[in-house]
Amino acid sequence: MSSTKLISLSIVFALLAALTSTNFHILFLNHLVQFTPPTLSSIPLIFPILISRHGHHHHHTNEKKTTKTNICDDFPPDFPPPDTNTTSVFCVDSNGCCNFTTVQAAVDAVGVMSPKRTIIWINNGIYFEKVIVPKTKPNITFQGQGYTSTAIVWNDTANSSHGTFYSGSVQVFAANFIAKNISFMNVAPIPGPGVVGAQAVALRIAGDEAAFWGCGFFGAQDTLHDDRGRHYFKECYIQGSIDFIFGNGKSFYENCHITSIASLVAPGAKVINGAVTAQGRASKEENSGFAFVNCSIGGSGRIWLGRAWRPFSTVVFSYTTMSDIIASEGWNDFNDPLRDQSIFYGEYNCTGDGANTTLRAPYAQRLNDTQASPFLNYVSFIDADQWLQSYTSN
Ligand SMILES: *[C@@H]1O[C@H](CO)[C@@H](O)[C@H](O)[C@H]1NC(C)=O
Numbered sequence: 222m223s224s225t226k227l228i229s230l231s232i233v234f235a236l237l238a239a240l241t242s243t244n245f246h247i248l249f250l251n252h253l254v255q256f257t258p259p260t261l262s263s264i265p266l267i268f269p270i271l272i273s274r275h276g277h278h279h280h281h282t283n284e285k286k287t288t289k290t291n292i293c294d295d296f297p298p299d300f301p302p303p304d305t306n307t308t309s310v311f312c313v314d315s316n317g318c319c320n321f322t323t324v325q326a327a328v329d330a331v332g333v334m335s336p337k338r339t340i341i342w343i344n345n346g347i348y349f350e351k352v353i354v355p356k357t358k359p360n361i362t363f364q365g366q367g368y369t370s371t372a373i374v375w376n377d378t379a380n381s382s383h384g385t386f387y388s389g390s391v392q393v394f395a396a397n398f399i400a401k402n403i404s405f406m407n408v409a410p411i412p413g414p415g416v417v418g419a420q421a422v423a424l425r426i427a428g429d430e431a432a433f434w435g436c437g438f439f440g441a442q443d444t445l446h447d448d449r450g451r452h453y454f455k456e457c458y459i460q461g462s463i464d465f466i467f468g469n470g471k472s473f474y475e476n477c478h479i480t481s482i483a484s485l486v487a488p489g490a491k492v493i494n495g496a497v498t499a500q501g502r503a504s505k506e507e508n509s510g511f512a513f514v515n516c517s518i519g520g521s522g523r524i525w526l527g528r529a530w531r532p533f534s535t536v537v538f539s540y541t542t543m544s545d546i547i548a549s550e551g552w553n554d555f556n557d558p559l560r561d562q563s564i565f566y567g568e569y570n571c572t573g574d575g576a577n578t579t580l581r582a583p584y585a586q587r588l589n590d591t592q593a594s595p596f597l598n599y600v601s602f603i604d605a606d607q608w609l610q611s612y613t614s615n
């Protein structure tokens with residue numbers, strides 16, 4: 222838990238959250254390679270907790286130099302705790318202060334089809350690795366120390382990984398996955414207009430019954446691949462530019478902060494250069510869809526709430542604050558008017574300059590209470606009583 226780590230990770234977030242230039246990811250990687258301590262003023266105010274922690278640490282720097290001999294001295298003793306009948310805890314620390322130095326090594330050590338939950342406790346730091354949780358490893362929890370201080374980071378693109386679907390920095394194929402207080406980032410260069418093959422997924426979640434609390438998802442095009450299965454996201458931070466929450470999952474997003482990093486659009490220009498969602502429901506028979514409740518959408522560019530990647534694309538935003546970056550038509554049918562009949566795009570009780578529905582596309586629906594209710598209740602939407610409630614009760 223060196224102060225260097227905290228500072229350098231805060232730089233990552235500073236750059237990811239604040240900059241919209243096309244090469245900030247490169248800057249960020251360079252920065253990590255050639256680390257020089259930043260000034261406090263370069264750490265953005267959006268992470269006040271990190272600043273105060275840093276300030277505290279700084280105060281004790283001299284004392285630390287003379288008394289600390291071992292980098293692991295700060296490490297909690299007797300950690301991880303011994304197994305119980307229901308849970309094992311594996312510990313990951315990049316400085317080697319406990320069981321594993323990489324997240325993948327910890328995942329590899331989990332028993333195949335273990336009925337117990339394995340909590341992989343991941344210390345503060347940036348873990349530069351591509352992580353795969355295979356189908357044979359259900360019941361894993363990634364427990365970070367905060368989404369601004371613990372991150373798994375890689376930089377594959379569609380081109381570098383046999384397609385967008387395999388570009389994820391973290392790919393989860395197992396059921397019953399949980400992540401808490403950790404970030405997933407893809408730091409491949411942000412594609413300029415018209416560039417192909419540069420999609421770069423931060424997290425692919427392809428297992429059923431997954432939950433994310435207090436997590437960060439950082440990328441540009443195709444950040445969060447909400448691929449398939451039932452998923453719950455609470456108090457997460459999701460950043461991207463084009464189709465940055467996409468896939469065929471059935472997912473409930475609650476109290477999440479959604480930030481667009483699409484390029485700035487000159488006032489008056491008609492350009493639309495991004496989309497929050499590209500939900501991939503292909504047929505009436507599937508029942509996938511994204512429900513957003515009490516979220517916020519802000520950032521830069523001019524973007525749609527969703528694009529109809531597939532004909533039955535289903536997305537509803539409720540009680541969500543939208544800034545003026547939302548294009549007045551709101552949604553896009555992927556230039557296929559046939560889809561206007563089958564897509565389900567709804568808004569309910571949203572607020573903010575971007576939530577004015579006067580000029581919305583004709584197929585966009587202002588839902589009434591009855592129509593909105595299935596998209597407001599996560600217990601029924603993702604069958605939370607069958608699985609999610611057990612995650613929160615222990
Ligand atoms: C754990 O399992 C053992 C062996 O099955 C059993 O004896 C013990 O009572 C269990 N402990 C708890 C806390 O359930």
Ligand SMILES: *[C@@H]1O[C@H](CO)[C@@H](O)[C@H](O)[C@H]1NC(C)=O
Pocket residue numbers: 300301311312319320330
């Ligand atoms: C992790 O480290 C603890 C303490 O040294 C040890 O008891 C435990 O068996 C280790 N777990 C694994 C999976 O290596």
Ligand SMILES: *[C@@H]1O[C@H](CO)[C@@H](O)[C@H](O)[C@H]1NC(C)=O
Pocket residue numbers: 335336337338359360396397
């Ligand atoms: C472990 O995973 C299996 C298969 O996904 C699931 O049926 C079981 O309920 C899970 N157990 C725990 C403790 O989460």
Ligand SMILES: *[C@@H]1O[C@H](CO)[C@@H](O)[C@H](O)[C@H]1NC(C)=O
Pocket residue numbers: 250376377378381409410
């Ligand atoms: C990822 O970063 C490494 C190190 O900077 C670089 O060599 C590699 O080309 C990058 N990959 C992609 C797909 O950008």
Ligand SMILES: *[C@@H]1O[C@H](CO)[C@@H](O)[C@H](O)[C@H]1NC(C)=O
Pocket residue numbers: 365366367401402434435
């Ligand atoms: C996550 O982090 C927040 C803020 O630091 C903290 O209040 C919360 O207890 C943490 N929760 C978990 C499950 O790690």
Ligand SMILES: *[C@@H]1O[C@H](CO)[C@@H](O)[C@H](O)[C@H]1NC(C)=O
Pocket residue numbers: 378380416417418419
């Ligand atoms: C991806 O590959 C295609 C075909 O080789 C190429 O035209 C394109 O420029 C590549 N994109 C990136 C971002 O490297």
Ligand SMILES: *[C@@H]1O[C@H](CO)[C@@H](O)[C@H](O)[C@H]1NC(C)=O
Pocket residue numbers: 476477515
């Ligand atoms: C809505 O989200 C905000 C944080 O974004 C939170 O403070 C507030 O409690 C949430 N409201 C409800 C009803 O959950």
Ligand SMILES: *[C@@H]1O[C@H](CO)[C@@H](O)[C@H](O)[C@H]1NC(C)=O
Pocket residue numbers: 569570588589590
């Ligand atoms: C909006 O929310 C308020 C307060 O929860 C509620 O009274 C009202 O019926 C809702 N409906 C619409 C269509 O805005």
Ligand SMILES: *[C@@H]1O[C@H](CO)[C@@H](O)[C@H](O)[C@H]1NC(C)=O
Pocket residue numbers: 577578579580
């Ligand atoms: C909504 O947009 C229409 C068309 O631009 C405008 O006339 C109206 O004043 C707006 N309503 C609000 C509440 O801003």
Ligand SMILES: *[C@@H]1O[C@H](CO)[C@@H](O)[C@H](O)[C@H]1NC(C)=O
Pocket residue numbers: 589590591592
């Ligand atoms: C809500 O809208 C549906 C579809 O247009 C309609 O059938 C229903 O009567 C409406 N319900 C209310 C309470 O307005």
